Amino acid sequence: MIISPSLVIFSSSSRPLPSRCPFPHHAKSRILSIVSHGRTAGNPQAQTQAKFTTSARLTKFKILFCGSDEFSVASLKAVHGATGLWDSIDVVVPPEREIGRGGKHNKTLERYTRNFVLTSGYIAALRQYALSNDLPTHTVPSKGIKGWNPPEPFTTPSSSHVLLTASFGHIIPLRLLKLFPEDHRLNVHPSLLPRWRGAAPIQWTIASGDEITGVSVQRLVKYSRGVDAGGIIGSIKDISVPSDATYTTFLPLLAEIGGSLLVDVLRKLKDGNATFTPQDESQITYAPKITHETARIKWDEQSADDIDRLHRGISHQVHLWTLLLSTTAHFITLRPLLPSDDPTELDGEIGKAHLIKDGRSRRLFVACAKGTWLEVLEVQMAGKKPLKIKDWWNGLPKYVRDQGCVQMG
Numbered sequence: 001m002i003i004s005p006s007l008v009i010f011s012s013s014s015r016p017l018p019s020r021c022p023f024p025h026h027a028k029s030r031i032l033s034i035v036s037h038g039r040t041a042g043n044p045q046a047q048t049q050a051k052f053t054t055s056a057r058l059t060k061f062k063i064l065f066c067g068s069d070e071f072s073v074a075s076l077k078a079v080h081g082a083t084g085l086w087d088s089i090d091v092v093v094p095p096e097r098e099i100g101r102g103g104k105h106n107k108t109l110e111r112y113t114r115n116f117v118l119t120s121g122y123i124a125a126l127r128q129y130a131l132s133n134d135l136p137t138h139t140v141p142s143k144g145i146k147g148w149n150p151p152e153p154f155t156t157p158s159s160s161h162v163l164l165t166a167s168f169g170h171i172i173p174l175r176l177l178k179l180f181p182e183d184h185r186l187n188v189h190p191s192l193l194p195r196w197r198g199a200a201p202i203q204w205t206i207a208s209g210d211e212i213t214g215v216s217v218q219r220l221v222k223y224s225r226g227v228d229a230g231g232i233i234g235s236i237k238d239i240s241v242p243s244d245a246t247y248t249t250f251l252p253l254l255a256e257i258g259g260s261l262l263v264d265v266l267r268k269l270k271d272g273n274a275t276f277t278p279q280d281e282s283q284i285t286y287a288p289k290i291t292h293e294t295a296r297i298k299w300d301e302q303s304a305d306d307i308d309r310l311h312r313g314i315s316h317q318v319h320l321w322t323l324l325l326s327t328t329a330h331f332i333t334l335r336p337l338l339p340s341d342d343p344t345e346l347d348g349e350i351g352k353a354h355l356i357k358d359g360r361s362r363r364l365f366v367a368c369a370k371g372t373w374l375e376v377l378e379v380q381m382a383g384k385k386p387l388k389i390k391d392w393w394n395g396l397p398k399y400v401r402d403q404g405c406v407q408m409g
Helices: 044-049 070-081 107-111 125-132 201-207 247-271 304-314 389-394 398-403
Strands: 008-010 031-034 061-067 086-093 137-139 161-166 185-189 212-219 232-240 320-324 327-336 352-358 361-367 373-381 405-407
Touching (some): 070 125, 086 125, 125 137, 185 247, 201 304, 232 247, 247 304, 304 327, 361 389, 373 389, 398 405
Parallel strands (some): 061 086, 086 137
Antiparallel strands (some): 185 212, 320 327, 352 361, 352 405, 361 373
């Protein structure tokens, strides 16, 4: 790392921002020393420990904002409202493309996917906000961002240019990063980095049972250094994760906090007291992209609570599924049973599902790992519509209905 003569080291004594808005006024940190060019360049330990602060700016920013979904809308909306920070805002969105089985429109995915894309006739959330507010809007070509060129004036480097990303879904190539000052390349990330680096931080926060999370704004760095690996310029900590949180219910809170944090960071950047702190690489965890295989239930490994958390974290993208009678069964609605409600009279063989008759109603219980039980309330077989348990069970082969149980997995 080569350190500019305009950078100064600040103490980290200022208190962290609270997890809720409004934000307090920003006390100026005590200046410890002025760093001359290259003073810490040959000292790896100093590079790791130092927090580097930018110099003040006199002009407003010209912003290139890249995003896609509701999370990014909250950030753009907050920045757009902070008119004292910018001269112009250009918006970049991914290409729209069809989603869902056979390209069918999926109303659940419509609002909440990391790579927010819709079928023809629907407008992605960020694009809709930009167009509604007369912001110049640009689309990444379907072949990807590697060969894409940004609009003017961002083809020419300038100290007033800022690149912002939030839930964009594309890795910004180094060729584009180099068009912006190093400290003016920022990403809003819904986790406390370095925890949950990657494509699906909210999903894995919920699926892993985290009780506390946060939001970070970090410097965008070249891909070879790792995804979400840049220094932290601002974070909101100690955000409680509700015990019943789902992706769709929890995202709006994190999105609002992220937008407020981003504006706070930009103000610090403009005032010249934006401090970058290196991430602690010993604390890295990864939040990989959610795939069809992610949603496959592992009955012999996952408890009912594990399955419930995974369901709450990813069912907006893909429903949990299991093998059943040479096809797949997708669980649309489910809940873990409390120990006091466990059906102890049933065979607890892991993965076995039992139909229980309760008057006119029918209930389906599945034995899971660690002696736990899951109740499934709605099932969808491959290529079929979702059904309540009674109707679903009536469609199973007669021998299965007669024995009152079936093995899953």
